[in-house]
Amino acid sequence: MEEPRWAAVRYPPIDYQALHYYAAPKQKAQPKSLDEVDPELLRTYEKLGIPLREQERLAGVAVDAVFDSVSVATTFKEKLAEAGVIFCSFSEAVREHPDLVRRWLGTVVPPTDNFFAALNSAVFSDGSFVYVPKGVRCPMELSTYFRINARNTGQFERTLIVAEEGSYVSYLEGCTAPQRDENQLHAAVVELVALDEATIKYSTVQNWYPGDAEGRGGIYNFVTKRGACRGAKSKISWTQVETGSAITWKYPSCILQGEGSVGEFYSVAITNNRQQADTGTKMIHIGPRTRSTIVSKGISAGEGQNTYRGLVRILPKAQHARNFTQCDSLLIGDRCGAHTVPYIESRNPTARVEHEATTSRIAEDQLFYCRQRGLSEEEAVGLIVNGFAREVLKELPMEFAVEAQKLLAISLEGSVG
Amino acid sequence: MLKIEGLKASVEGKEVLRGIDLEVPAGEVHAIMGPNGSGKSTLGYVLAGREGYEVTEGTVTFRGQDLLAMEPEERAAAGLFLAFQYPVELPGVGNANFLRQALNAVRRARGEPELDAMQFLKLVRGKVKALGMTEEMLKRAVNVGFSGGEKKRNEILQMAILEPAFCILDETDSGLDIDALKIVAEGVNALRGPERGMLVITHYQRLLDYIVPDRVHVLVGGRIVQSGGPELARELEAKGYGELQAAA
Numbered sequence: 181m182e183e184p185r186w187a188a189v190r191y192p193p194i195d196y197q198a199l200h201y202y203a204a205p206k207q208k209a210q211p212k213s214l215d216e217v218d219p220e221l222l223r224t225y226e227k228l229g230i231p232l233r234e235q236e237r238l239a240g241v242a243v244d245a246v247f248d249s250v251s252v253a254t255t256f257k258e259k260l261a262e263a264g265v266i267f268c269s270f271s272e273a274v275r276e277h278p279d280l281v282r283r284w285l286g287t288v289v290p291p292t293d294n295f296f297a298a299l300n301s302a303v304f305s306d307g308s309f310v311y312v313p314k315g316v317r318c319p320m321e322l323s324t325y326f327r328i329n330a331r332n333t334g335q336f337e338r339t340l341i342v343a344e345e346g347s348y349v350s351y352l353e354g355c356t357a358p359q360r361d362e363n364q365l366h367a368a369v370v371e372l373v374a375l376d377e378a379t380i381k382y383s384t385v386q387n388w389y390p391g392d393a394e395g396r397g398g399i400y401n402f403v404t405k406r407g408a409c410r411g412a413k414s415k416i417s418w419t420q421v422e423t424g425s426a427i428t429w430k431y432p433s434c435i436l437q438g439e440g441s442v443g444e445f446y447s448v449a450i451t452n453n454r455q456q457a458d459t460g461t462k463m464i465h466i467g468p469r470t471r472s473t474i475v476s477k478g479i480s481a482g483e484g485q486n487t488y489r490g491l492v493r494i495l496p497k498a499q500h501a502r503n504f505t506q507c508d509s510l511l512i513g514d515r516c517g518a519h520t521v522p523y524i525e526s527r528n529p530t531a532r533v534e535h536e537a538t539t540s541r542i543a544e545d546q547l548f549y550c551r552q553r554g555l556s557e558e559e560a561v562g563l564i565v566n567g568f569a570r571e572v573l574k575e576l577p578m579e580f581a582v583e584a585q586k587l588l589a590i591s592l593e594g595s596v597g
Numbered sequence: 598m599l600k601i602e603g604l605k606a607s608v609e610g611k612e613v614l615r616g617i618d619l620e621v622p623a624g625e626v627h628a629i630m631g632p633n634g635s636g637k638s639t640l641g642y643v644l645a646g647r648e649g650y651e652v653t654e655g656t657v658t659f660r661g662q663d664l665l666a667m668e669p670e671e672r673a674a675a676g677l678f679l680a681f682q683y684p685v686e687l688p689g690v691g692n693a694n695f696l697r698q699a700l701n702a703v704r705r706a707r708g709e710p711e712l713d714a715m716q717f718l719k720l721v722r723g724k725v726k727a728l729g730m731t732e733e734m735l736k737r738a739v740n741v742g743f744s745g746g747e748k749k750r751n752e753i754l755q756m757a758i759l760e761p762a763f764c765i766l767d768e769t770d771s772g773l774d775i776d777a778l779k780i781v782a783e784g785v786n787a788l789r790g791p792e793r794g795m796l797v798i799t800h801y802q803r804l805l806d807y808i809v810p811d812r813v814h815v816l817v818g819g820r821i822v823q824s825g826g827p828e829l830a831r832e833l834e835a836k837g838y839g840e841l842q843a844a845a
Binding site for chain 2: 566
C-alpha cells in the first residue's frame with residue numbers, strides 16, 4: 181500500500197523504520213488504583229490542567245488515561261459495571277472479553293482500508309474499548325485522555341465502541357502533548373457500531389503539539405474514524421475541536437445503513453502559524469430515510485492552511501435520504517488559506533442534499549467595537565472566534581465546552597496585529 | 598475632563614479634522630452639530646482611537662492623561678465610551694456574555710472585583726427594563742437581527758452598564774422614531790451627573806430637545822465655526838447650515 185497523496189498537506193517523507201512502535205512509561209508494576217500511580221505522571225497531568233482527581237470529583241467522568249501506550253489508571257469501573265457497561269483499555273478487553281473484540285474489531289475499518297489504518301491494524305498495542313449492552317443508557321460521560329510523551333513514539337491507538345440495541349453512550353476524547361522537537365506520527369483508528377435505536381456521541385478536543393512558529397516539530401495526526409449505523413433509527417454524532425497537530429488528516433465518517441439512521445458531524449478546526457489541516461467527513465447513505473448533518477467551521481490564521489473535504493454519497497436504495505451541509509471559513513490575516521472541497525454523489529432522485537458555504541474575515545470594525553468596550557485585541561479575537569464556532573461548541577458536553585472555548589482563544593494568541 | 602487642542606486628523610491621506618479646540622469639563626454635556634461630511638464622526642473615532650484615523654497634529658488630554666498615546670481598550674478602561682452610529686454585529690456572541698466580558702475588563706482595569714454571572718444578571722435586569730428592552734435581547738447575538746432602534750438602545754444599555762466617565766454619542770438619534778428617541782434620551786439623561794462629561798454628536802436639533810446640552814458647537818469643514826448655548830441648536834434648525842458652510 182502507499183501513503184495517500186490526495187490531501188492538501190505537505191510534509192517530508194516519514195521514515196517508518198525510525199519510529200518506536202511501542203513505549204511504556206517506566207514503572208515497576210501495574211498500579212491498581214490512582215494512589216499507586218507514579219506521582220511524576222500525575223504531576224504531568226496536573227501541568228496539563230487536567231488533574232484526574234478533579235475530573236473524577238467534579239464531572240463524574242470515568243477516565244481511562246493512556247500514557248504512551250499502556251493504560252495507567254481506570255476509574256469509576258464499579259459504577260459502570262453495575263450498569264453492565266464495559267469500559268477498559270484495549271489490552272484488557274482482549275484478555276477479558278475476547279469474544280466481543282473478535283466479533284466487532286475491524287468490521288467498520290478493515291485492515292486494508294487505507295495506508296494508515298493498515299499501519300495501525302498491524303502494530304496497535306492498546307487503546308480503549310467500550311461496550312454498552314442492550315437498552316442501557318451509560319450513566320456517565322466516558323473520557324480518555326491520550327498523551328504523547330515519549331520521544332519519537334508513534335502512537336497507534338485503537339478505539340472500539342459498540343452500542344447494542346436501544347443503548348446510549350457519550351464518549352469524550354481529549355488530547356494534549358508536551359513540546360517536542362521532532363515530528364511524531366499518530367495513526368489511530370476509531371470504530372463505532374450502533375445497532376437498532378442506539379446512539380453514540382463521540383466528542384474530541386485535539387490539542388497536540390502543533391510545532392513552533394516556523395513549523396518545526398509538531399504531531400502528524402493521520403487518523404481513521406468511522407461509525408456504522410447498522411441498526412434502524414440508530415445515530416452517530418461526531419463533534420471535534422481540532423486546534424493542535426502540525427498536520428491533521430482526519431475524516432470522521434458515518435455509514436448510514438439502518439433505515440432512518442442519523443449521522444452528524446460538527447467540527448471546528450484551527451490552523452495557525454504553519455499548521456495544515458485537511459479534515460471533513462463522509463456520510464454514506466445506504467438505507468432509506470437516512471439523514472445527515474454536517475457543520476464545519478474552519479479558522480485559519482498565520483500561514484495556516486485549512487481544507488474542508490467532505491463526501492456525501494446517496495446510494496440507490498436510500499429513498500428520501502437527506503443531507504444538510506454548512507461549511508464556514510474564517511480568515512485572520514492575509515497569509516493563510518481556506519479551501520472547501522465538497523463531493524456530492526446522489527444515485528437516488530428522491531434524496532435532498534443541501535450545501536451552504538461562506539468565507540469571512542474578522543472585520544476591523546468588529547475588533548474596534550470590542551476594544552472600545554474595553555476588551556484587549558486577543559480577548560476580542562477569542563470572543564469573535566468563539567461566536568463563529570458556537571454552533572459546534574454547543575454540541576460538546578458541558579465540561580468540554582469550557583475547555584474548548586479557552587483552547588480556541590489560546591490557539592490564536594498573537595495571530596492578529 | 599476632556600481637552601482637545603489644535604487637533605488635526607486625516608483619513609486615507611485626506612485631512613478631515615483641520616484644527617479643533619474644545620474643552621468639556623466634568624458635569625457638562627456638549628453637543629457637536631454639523632452637516633454631513635463635516636468631520637463629526639471622525640472626531641468620535643479619533644477620540645476612541647480607531648485604526649486608519651491618523652492624528653497629524655494637536656493633543657488630547659483626558660482626565661490628565663495623554664489620550665492619543667493610549668490603545669483603544671486603554672481609553673475604554675480610562676472611562677471613554679463611544680456609542681456607535683452603526684453598532685457592529687458580532688455573530689454567535691451572546692449579548693449578555695459580551696456585556697459581562699466588557700464590564701469585567703473595565704472593572705479589572707479599575708482595580709474592582711469582577712462580577713460573576715449571577716451578580717451581573719441582577720445588575721443588567723434593572724437596566725434592561727428601564728430602557729424598554731426585553732431580556733430576550735440579552736440572549737441574542739450582539740446586534741445581529743436587531744432593528745435600528747434596538748441597536749441604539751443596546752448601545753445605551755452598554756453605556757449604562759459600563760458607567761463610563763465620558764460618553765460620546767455618535768448620531769444616536771438617527772433611525773429612531775420619536776418614542777424610541779425619548780427612551781434613549783431618558784437613558785442618557787439618567788447618566789448625567791457632576792462627575793460625568795458627554796459629547797453628543799448629531800445632525801439634527803431634535804435630539805437636543807430631550808438631551809439639553811450645556812454648550813453647542815458647530816463643526817463645518819473640520820473646524821468649529823461657532824459655539825453657543827442650547828439656543829444655538831434651535832437657530833441652526835431654523836436657518837440650516839448653508840450660511841455657515843458658505844462662510845467656511
